[in-house]
Amino acid sequence: MIKFDQVTKVYGDKVKAVDNVSFDVPEGNIVVFLGPSGCGKTTTLRMVNRLETITDGKIFVNGTDVNSLNEIELRRKIGYVIQHNGLFPNMTIEDNVMAVPNLIGWDRKKKADRYKYLMDLVGLNPDEYRKRYPHELSGGQQQRVGIARAMAADPPVMLMDEPFGALDPVIRTRIQNEFLQIQQEVKKTILFVSHDIDEAIKMGDAIAIFQNGKLMQYDSPSELLAHPKNEFVREFVGKDRALKSLSLHTVEDLISERMLRKLDGNENSNKKTISVETNLRDALSILLNQEADQLVVQANNKLVGAMKIDDVEAYLHQHIK
Amino acid sequence: MKNKRLLSFVIKLILFTLVASFFAWSFKSGYYQLIIDDSEGFIFLLKQHINMVLLSILLAIVLAIPMGILVTRPKFQKLQWLFMNIANLGQTIPSLAILALAMTWMGIGFKPAVFALFLYSLLPILRNTVAGIKSIDPNLLDAAKGIGYTPAQILLKIELPNAAYPIMAGIRTAVVINIGTAALAYLVGGGGLGDWIFTGIMMRDNSYLLSGAIPVTLLALLADQLVRFIEKLVISKGLRQSITISD
Ligand SMILES: Nc1ncnc2c1ncn2[C@@H]1O[C@H](COP(=O)(O)OP(=O)(O)O)[C@@H](O)[C@H]1O
Ligand SMILES: [Mg+2]
Numbered sequence: 001m002i003k004f005d006q007v008t009k010v011y012g013d014k015v016k017a018v019d020n021v022s023f024d025v026p027e028g029n030i031v032v033f034l035g036p037s038g039c040g041k042t043t044t045l046r047m048v049n050r051l052e053t054i055t056d057g058k059i060f061v062n063g064t065d066v067n068s069l070n071e072i073e074l075r076r077k078i079g080y081v082i083q084h085n086g087l088f089p090n091m092t093i094e095d096n097v098m099a100v101p102n103l104i105g106w107d108r109k110k111k112a113d114r115y116k117y118l119m120d121l122v123g124l125n126p127d128e129y130r131k132r133y134p135h136e137l138s139g140g141q142q143q144r145v146g147i148a149r150a151m152a153a154d155p156p157v158m159l160m161d162e163p164f165g166a167l168d169p170v171i172r173t174r175i176q177n178e179f180l181q182i183q184q185e186v187k188k189t190i191l192f193v194s195h196d197i198d199e200a201i202k203m204g205d206a207i208a209i210f211q212n213g214k215l216m217q218y219d220s221p222s223e224l225l226a227h228p229k230n231e232f233v234r235e236f237v238g239k240d241r242a243l244k245s246l247s248l249h250t251v252e253d254l255i256s257e258r259m260l261r262k263l264d265g266n267e268n269s270n271k272k273t274i275s276v277e278t279n280l281r282d283a284l285s286i287l288l289n290q291e292a293d294q295l296v297v298q299a300n301n302k303l304v305g306a307m308k309i310d311d312v313e314a315y316l317h318q319h320i321k
Numbered sequence: 322m323k324n325k326r327l328l329s330f331v332i333k334l335i336l337f338t339l340v341a342s343f344f345a346w347s348f349k350s351g352y353y354q355l356i357i358d359d360s361e362g363f364i365f366l367l368k369q370h371i372n373m374v375l376l377s378i379l380l381a382i383v384l385a386i387p388m389g390i391l392v393t394r395p396k397f398q399k400l401q402w403l404f405m406n407i408a409n410l411g412q413t414i415p416s417l418a419i420l421a422l423a424m425t426w427m428g429i430g431f432k433p434a435v436f437a438l439f440l441y442s443l444l445p446i447l448r449n450t451v452a453g454i455k456s457i458d459p460n461l462l463d464a465a466k467g468i469g470y471t472p473a474q475i476l477l478k479i480e481l482p483n484a485a486y487p488i489m490a491g492i493r494t495a496v497v498i499n500i501g502t503a504a505l506a507y508l509v510g511g512g513g514l515g516d517w518i519f520t521g522i523m524m525r526d527n528s529y530l531l532s533g534a535i536p537v538t539l540l541a542l543l544a545d546q547l548v549r550f551i552e553k554l555v556i557s558k559g560l561r562q563s564i565t566i567s568d
Contacts, residue, residue, distance in 0.1 A: 051463070051467055072471055075468060076469035080464065082463065083460075086467075088461060088464075088478075089557075089559045090483050090559050100469060103474070
């Protein structure tokens with residue numbers, strides 16, 4: 001869907017911000033651009049909708065060289081979300097969300113329906129917010145509106161530059177989850193900039209990790225964690241990469257490999273109930289924080305069995321190195 | 322904090338009392354009789370005064386806002402320095418000197434007066450237009466560009482509306498200054514309420530002096546309120562003092 005072909009960006013005549021980068025992004029995938037500050041993530045992103053010129057190489061969207069298109073038309077067909085949502089303070093929430101449909105001249109009915117659909121999608125009441133202004137909304141609400149605006153004209157491709165970077169951790173986690181849910185429904189092809197490895201693992205179907213403008217590794221999160229290609233990636237991913245990769249696996253995965261235990265009948269043992277969809281990292285942290293000695297696993301409201309730290313450890317050894 | 326508020330209240334009270342007793346005294350002394358006795362003359366001068374101010378302000382708006390827009394375009398960034406300096410220079414020359422210069426070029430009458438007032442109003446409007454446009458959060462412009470606004474759409478739908486507050490404030494400043502400065506038009510034969518003020522000064526006649534000066538003051542206050550009212554109409558509600566909301 002999106003293809004980077006030996007793309008290079010030089011600012012002025014010295015700063016090589018992006019250095020000969022090539023990779024393909026399949027349709028419907030979220031690819032996270034990851035790396036330290038200044039490694040070229042934003043520049044790579046902004047060349048796709050031509051907010052930056054491409055010094056060398058080519059970028060194709062849906063098979064078409066972006067440089068062969070009218071840049072205004074191109075941008076209207078690509079959703080764009082930035083960290084500080086960039087909502088227009090002079091416009092109502094409705095006008096903000098409908099910015100692109102207004103530019104391309106949709107009729108009233110189509111706009112009204114779309115506005116309602118989008119606001120419902122991002123979890124804001126369409127009528128309650130219609131006539132309000134951005135400054136009357138919290139940071140999290142503003143970012144939801146920013147996402148709705150980017151999806152307004154139903155673009156197949158979205159660019160998101162650290163969209164949740166300015167939110168506090170609790171809100172960020174909630175919006176990440178909501179966004180993944182939205183993505184299940186809309187199946188956009190998304191380029192997503194982040195400098196947070198945990199966010200990248202969580203959001204990405206694939207991760208492109210950059211250093212000094214060079215693409216270090218482009219792989220699925222589990223591949224990246226299991227087989228970092230070089231020292232830089234290993235370092236960036238962190239010493240706890242085994243632990244991190246646990247978040248890619250759920251209790252269900254574990255059950256498919258290992259029989260669960262019978263529930264320990266001991267009255268004194270400290271139990272806690274979790275669902276099979278819980279990821280193993282969360283399960284492990286409950287056990288480690290001594291919130292419980294054993295976890296009671298439920299699927300469709302039925303007891304499946306119990307698990308302890310040893311089970312997670314065994315799974316870890318088997319699957320993740 | 323509390324003390325400060327009390328102090329400012331006391332000062333306001335004293336000022337108000339002074340102004341009120343001044344009015345009471347001047348009324349009792351019959352200094353405004355002139356306005357009633359020569360109401361035709363008064364209305365004629367008042368109209369002249371307002372016409373001068375309106376015309377010069379309109380001309381200034383029509384020139385200064387486009388100029389401000391022009392010099393904030395990336396292509397013309399270099400002009401900004403030049404224009405601001407010229408406008409600054411215009412403001413540093415005393416209003417009397419501008420009047421004198423205008424007179425040597427345009428003779429006497431309404432025209433040089435309007436021209437001088439126009440020059441004098443350029444700077445506040447230009448300066449505020451430039452400052453207003455430049456103070457817009459670059460993220461807004463990036464977002465607008467990124468979702469496919471054309472440069473003209475960015476100007477009309479993002480930049481100007483978001484700079485409306487400082488631009489209107491510049492216009493308001495210019496109007497108020499202009500109403501006062503227009504009293505000097507008498508010196509080049511431009512008419513206006515300055516005629517009575519200067520007559521009053523020369524003849525040491527409080528009647529003329531106050532019947533000219535007090536209406537000018539009231540006019541300035543009224544115009545200030547009028548422009549504030551227009552601001553309420555043209556500035557988006559979204560730009561009112563922002564309140565911070567947490568999740
Ligand atoms: N407009 C610009 N002009 C010059 N250099 C720039 C510009 N934008 C970014 N750079 C440089 O390019 C490099 C990559 O920047 P960027 O893509 O913003 O990195 P990231 O998003 O990964 O933090 C940095 O060294 C940065 O200083
Ligand atoms: Mg960046």
